[in-house]
Amino acid sequence: MLKAVILIGGPQKGTRFRPLSLDTPKPLFPIAGLPLIQHHIEACAKLEECKEILIIGAYTTNTMSQFVNDMQKEYHVIIRYLQEFTPLGTGGGLYHFRDQVRAGNPAAFFLLNGDVCADFPLKELWHFHEERPNALVTIMGTEATRQQSVHYGSMVRDTTTQSVSHYVEKPNSYVSTLINCGVYVCSLQVFHTMADAFQKKQDGFYSGNGQGSPHPGYMSFEQDVLMTLAGTNKLYAMQVTTWWSQVKTAGSAIYANRHYLELHRDRVSKDNPCTILPDVFVHPTATVDSTAVTNRHYLELHRDRVSKDNPCTILPDVFVHPTATVDSTAVIGPNVSIGAGVTIKAGVRIKESIILNNATVHDHALVMYSVVGQEASVGEWSRVEGTPSDPDPNKPFAKMDNTPLFNTDGRLNPSITILGPLVVFYDTQWRIWGGAILYIRTPYGPPDKYNEYKKKKRENYHAKKRLTKDLNPKERYNARVIWRIRKKNQRERVRNLNRVLERTPSSSPGFPDADTDAEQDVADQNKNYDVHQEQNVLRFSYSWSSKKGKNESEKGQIQNLSRKR
């Protein structure tokens, strides 16, 4: 029997994924239509020997329970979420729940970082581990370029035995191009090594040499376990050549999206020409590529709304959620994921983008290299355009560069454009580009039109009130209840978002950075880049762009507005 452990970190992490990580925990961010870690679960569930999947993180059980239940139903594997009482690092959490992992005496367990995306070759990894009886841990490794390898865990491998003779996490200078993918197979004996490391940590913490550890139980799997095991013939590495990437920034999400869509395609297209979920209407004259997933006309209702004779044009690979409504004149793809309840209006063009739940893209808009947040809305004839940040295709083994948000001049680095949740365009025909990030509920448009927009909103409010006045008591009651619930939900969502924001600044200074998602490390600090600054800017960043293209360079800069409580 085998088990799998997925480390997902906590809400304090994933800061570079903001504002997208504010209302959806990063591990549940949909990539190719599935939450990020569902891809992990899918890979584990495919392996027959794998009987239990443990998810360890610092998110509250509430946030995760729905997802865990859904997964359990879908994959018929025992899936449990174990919440750390405080962030314990990549090793600490695992060690804390060691009895849960040991229970049932599995032969070994997989350890997967939640923020990696790959075509997980778990079977091969397991066989590789099995063949080497003295292996405690086998690391899945991949080749990176010389320059990029220093941003990852670098390892030196004995060519004949494949054992790791040297391991260093994020070296300052070049060590090796073989890097750690954050996917491991561990034997249960690894807990002995961890126990020693744990003991050492405890001793250090209580004798005052904790080096700023926030908690005596804090432990990094890479630094405290892998580095001690390197050179003892107990640590092995298997090199894979399949696609692998980390999801740190939104730019990498778009990249991952493309590859997962491609992977799904292989799975989907085998037996039927085109995947069709129930209640689909495809006209005989329509051309649907075999790889398109045309499930968007899921509901009969939608079918009526969508023009009958030709479904929208889809350039593979595209994922469209069954409940999304896509106008027949829209052109979608390649590399697009469209979430639940999304409305895509007439003449819209979307490519290389992720559209999250309940967002609306109005007529004639163009969205490319962007992420559109939940319930955001893009105005008509608008152009939302990011800068593609894929790894250099001409360099073999190049990985996604997770560049910091700002460059040394304090300008935004060109990247994927992100519209945060509930961002509204209150005027049409605007252009956003080059890595702009609009935060939650940011109304976007010309300053002079803002009052108009507010006035209209106020009018809507009064109109609604007037409407309910003429209804009979029962109807009025119903309307009000619905209205109140809607308001309440909205308020609550905002409150939750704010709560996340307020909590995060306290994420302790000097937090060691080898966590699943911490990389505000030396390199970044050298660039005068600190967490507080980032928050300040991100929270109230309005990237006003004018319809006229002048002062382009000036506008690429985000305005740093003062923080209000």
Place this chain on the structure above:
Amino acid sequence: MCGSDKKLGEIRALILVGGYGTRLRPLTLSRPKPLVEFANKPILLHQIEALVEAGVTQVILAVSYRAEDMEKELTEEVSKLGVSLTFSHETEPLGTAGPLALARELLSTSPEPFFVLNSDVICDFPFKELARYHRSHGKEGTIVVTKVEEPSKYGVVVYKDDGQIESFVEKPQEFISNKINAGMYILNPSVLSRIELRPMSIEKEVFPFMASDNQLYAMELQGFWMDVGQPKDFLTGMCLYLTSLRQKNSNKLYDGTGVVGNVLIDPTATIGKGCRIGPNVTIGPDVVVEDGACIKRSTILRGACVRQHAWLDGCIVGWRSVVGRWVRMENCTVLGEDVIVKDELYVNGGQVLPHKCIALSVPEPQIIM
């Protein structure tokens, strides 16, 4: 070269076509500037029509290059108007006064005053009033002046209340006057004696002397005026022209669904569904605007195609150019003749030379060779 067999006593006009129109490139690479359509009609034709209305029967074009093109294009149009067209070729550029000397023979055949105008001026041409005013004061010449907001960029004209010009001041640092030379004059043939056959500037080498002899008067122009020699001013001039057209002759403007504000659309153009066109757009003959395009403050020249869902603001789209789907073009972008802009691109202030195919976005204003 000639057409001077008309009888004496006719009103003549000289249009200074001159120049290569470098400022209106890339459009002038394919067509001489006076033939570039402004509001669906060559700039020169606007002027000739106004002159004909004022009773002018002979128009002399002082040209230095591409006269054949103009001759071919204009002869037919102009003969319809019942006016004779004479070309006066300059073998070398003669400035703004030299061409008058070159056409001395034609101009001095009668003692009647003649009109002189620069070819890139668009306004409510006041030729009738100008002639009347000129006769009323009886001096050698009258200049049309117009009010501008920023006179420091131009040479201003200082004149008395009765219109007699006192002096000209080039680019005044301190405010002296906000009236500038509008590039339209009426002169008596006697002025020709002040001009020699050499490169000469009428503004600098003729008018100041006339003013000091108290022989020059100014008439203020009512309504709009624009020098359309540059793309930016071309579009501004178009807006002004359409506004004045709305007041004078609004049935010429297009009125239909999806049109906002003052829009001029040639009857042979095709407009798709769900478009939003206007304000201030002129669309030339045989243009195709496909479904869902949005065009504002732009000129689309003959035979061009704006494909689906494109968005244009402040652009001049050259003859037979194609603007791809979901393209966004703004900030005084000028496409020359037969340019293709591929789908989904963004062009900010690009000046694209003829016969070019653009496959990459142009984020900063630049010339694309």
